[in-house]
Amino acid sequence: GNSVTQMEGPVTLSEEAFLTINCTYTATGYPSLFWYVQYPGEGLQLLLKATKADDKGSNKGFEATYRKETTSFHLEKGSVQVSDSAVYFCALPYSGAGSYQLTFGKGTKLSVIP
Amino acid sequence: DAGITQSPRHKVTETGTPVTLRCHQTENHRYMYWYRQDPGHGLRLIHYSYGVKDTDKGEVSDGYSVSRSKTEDFLLTLESATSSQTSVYFCAISGDRGSYNEQFFGPGTRLTVL
Numbered sequence: 252g253n254s255v256t257q258m259e260g261p262v263t264l265s266e267e268a269f270l271t272i273n274c275t276y277t278a279t280g281y282p283s284l285f286w287y288v289q290y291p292g293e294g295l296q297l298l299l300k301a302t303k304a305d306d307k308g309s310n311k312g313f314e315a316t317y318r319k320e321t322t323s324f325h326l327e328k329g330s331v332q333v334s335d336s337a338v339y340f341c342a343l344p345y346s347g348a349g350s351y352q353l354t355f356g357k358g359t360k361l362s363v364i365p
Numbered sequence: 366d367a368g369i370t371q372s373p374r375h376k377v378t379e380t381g382t383p384v385t386l387r388c389h390q391t392e393n394h395r396y397m398y399w400y401r402q403d404p405g406h407g408l409r410l411i412h413y414s415y416g417v418k419d420t421d422k423g424e425v426s427d428g429y430s431v432s433r434s435k436t437e438d439f440l441l442t443l444e445s446a447t448s449s450q451t452s453v454y455f456c457a458i459s460g461d462r463g464s465y466n467e468q469f470f471g472p473g474t475r476l477t478v479l
Contacts, residue, residue, distance in 0.1 A: 283466050294369075294455055294470035295408070340407065344466050351396055351415075351459055351466055352423070357407035 252346035253278040257339075257356035264331055264363050272326040272359045274315075274341035284308075284317055284324040285342040285353070295340060298326075331363045368392055369471040371456050377477045384443040386474050388456030390436075395460035397439040398468065399423075399431060401452040408455065414439055446478045 258273040276284065283302045287295040299308035301317035301324065308315050313328045326339060338358045345352035368391035378384050388397060399411040410423030412431040420431050428450060430442045443450055456471040 285466070294472050295457075295468075296470070297467060300467065345410075352398070352410060352413060353466065353468055354410075355408045357405065 253282065253343050253354055255341050255343055255354060255356045257341045257359055259357065259359065261360040261362060264361070266333055266363055266365050267330045268363075270326070270328040270331045270335075270361065272339055272341075272361070274324045274326065274356060276322050276324065276341075276343055278322070278343060279346065281319060282344045284315070286313070286315055286324070286326050287340040287342060287355070289338045289340065289358070291337070298339070331361070333363045333365055336361055336363045369456060369458055369469060371454075371471040371474050373474060374472065375475045377479065378446055379479050380447055381445050382478075384446050384476065384478075386441045386454055386456075386476070388439045388441070388471060390439075390458050392458060392469070393436060394458040394469075395436075396458060397433065398457040398459075399429075399439065399441045400455045400457065401425065401450075402455060402473075403452050411441065411454075446476075448478050450476065451478045452476060 255276045285300045286298040288298045289295045299310040301308040304317050304319040306317045315324050315326045338360045340358045341356040342353045345354045370389045372387045398413040400408045402408050409425045411429050414420045414433040432440045454474045457468040459468045
């Protein structure tokens with residue numbers, strides 16, 4: 252099945268710093284790609300998605316571009332805030348474009364300090 | 366936010382005791398999933414359902430069973446709880462809004478098996 256590898260944390264940044272969380276994938280075909288965010292004590296929330304190659308997903312100042320050449324979907328934000336402190340998960344369908352199961356990376360914990 | 370509730374939110378039980386966790390949705394979504402979240406492992410799929418009375422195993426299904434007698438409810442049962450099943454359990458749903466890959470998560474149930 253498909254798989255995803257994301258950089259391990261934890262990542263600690265000062266407020267207003269630039270954020271990159273790396274995610275690479277192995278997949279059959281060109282499935283949709285997702286970033287989820289989990290705030291402390293909560294369930295996961297969809298942060299952004301991209302459904303085809305070269306698509307850029309964006310939300311809340313975060314961006315990620317679906318790059319088939321490098322099989323990557325790195326998450327970026329130009330200026331992080333304390334409120335961005337959370338765990339971030341990269342995900343894609345478990346197998347094939349028609350599969351509805353998701354496989355998740357192990358998560359990257361981000362802490363932003365004032 | 367998607368209408369997903371989980372009950373109980375916290376539970377402490379003893380080894381060998383049966384435990385049932387409930388996931389309830391008000392979105393009429395077709396697919397429902399149970400995950401467990403453990404440090405160092407990210408999210409792992411236990412079981413999922415693709416319709417009433419239609420279920421299948423995920424990556425870590427041993428020791429767990431599920432049932433779905435109506436669209437809105439998906440039950441996870443630990444027949445005889447073990448300490449290795451201490452975890453945070455998340456329910457998720459997908460389908461009928463956005464893409465079928467796009468999953469919406471409940472708030473989680475923290476289970477401790479002593």
